[in-house]
Amino acid sequence: MRRNILMIVTFFSIFLATFAMFADVSGWEESAKVGRIFKSARVSGTFVLYDVAAQKYIGHDRIRAEERFIPASTFKIPNTLIGLSTGAVKSVDEVLPYKGQPNPFIKAWGKDMGLREAIGLSNVPIYQELARRIGLERMRESLERMDYGNKEIGTSVDTFWLKGPLKISAIEQTQFLARLAQSALPVSHDFQRSVQEICLLEKGSTWKLYGKTGWENAPGQGVGWWVGWVQKDGHIYAFALNMDMQKESDGNKRIELGKASLKTLEIF
Numbered sequence: 001m002r003r004n005i006l007m008i009v010t011f012f013s014i015f016l017a018t019f020a021m022f023a024d025v026s027g028w029e030e031s032a033k034v035g036r037i038f039k040s041a042r043v044s045g046t047f048v049l050y051d052v053a054a055q056k057y058i059g060h061d062r063i064r065a066e067e068r069f070i071p072a073s074t075f076k077i078p079n080t081l082i083g084l085s086t087g088a089v090k091s092v093d094e095v096l097p098y099k100g101q102p103n104p105f106i107k108a109w110g111k112d113m114g115l116r117e118a119i120g121l122s123n124v125p126i127y128q129e130l131a132r133r134i135g136l137e138r139m140r141e142s143l144e145r146m147d148y149g150n151k152e153i154g155t156s157v158d159t160f161w162l163k164g165p166l167k168i169s170a171i172e173q174t175q176f177l178a179r180l181a182q183s184a185l186p187v188s189h190d191f192q193r194s195v196q197e198i199c200l201l202e203k204g205s206t207w208k209l210y211g212k213t214g215w216e217n218a219p220g221q222g223v224g225w226w227v228g229w230v231q232k233d234g235h236i237y238a239f240a241l242n243m244d245m246q247k248e249s250d251g252n253k254r255i256e257l258g259k260a261s262l263k264t265l266e267i268f
Contacts, residue, residue, distance in 0.1 A: 047059045047257070049174070049237055052237070076119050080130075081192065094115075096126050098111050122213065131157050149169070173238075225242050226240075226255050
């Protein structure tokens with residue numbers, strides 16, 4: 001009897017979670033204009049724009065937008081937040097030691113540096129050191145609290161966002177980033193503002209663009225990301241792009257397609 005009740009409760013919980021996921025994107029609008037951008041570039045991928053004030057999603061390929069992929073270096077955003085909130089680092093400028101290979105994938109990685117510099121260079125070894133300082137238990141608790149993706153990190157604290165099992169969808173990325181942009185995550189506002197600051201890419205008189213790229217299995221075949229948000233005229237628009245990466249030259253396409261999509265939707 002007890003087992004049957006447990007099975008019913010488990011099933012009901014899964015049903016509610018699934019229903020909630022679809023309810024969250026009930027305002028989806030498929031954009032033919034964004035679709036043409038991807039078709040013209042001969043790229044298989046998705047783009048999602050979440051208008052926070054209107055609670056509305058618009059983009060290309062909703063089915064893929066709901067599919068979870070390894071976050072790769074886009075995880076540097078929550079990793080920074082968790083590092084600050086757990087005290088693994090005192091600030092985004094505290095210098096962490098470089099413990100990677102003598103000849104790293106990117107030469108500029110090969111030195112000690114703080115997170116402000118490391119996120120700009122997408123320095124994997126520095127962020128792996130941060131994750132080791134955080135530890136598995138605090139990392140797992142933080143992802144549960146922030147409701148990030150599937151919240152699964154396995155047993156390797158410094159590779160779970162690069163090789164799995166952690167995965168997140170483009171829609172979930174926009175939901176997480178929208179909360180960060182509003183300082184609405186269950187973390188100190190000061191820490192959230194620090195992360196916002198180091199994610200700033202460009203700004204104009206009435207807008208600011210924040211973002212982070214990612215590439216699973218770089219520079220080989222995998223899934224590439226560009227995620228972030230635009231703050232414009234007092235409004236917040238979170239976005240996420242992911243695409244199939246076939247070769248090294250595909251790296252530039254992430255931001256190119258993302259900016260083209262934002263411009264088509266009259267955001268950027």
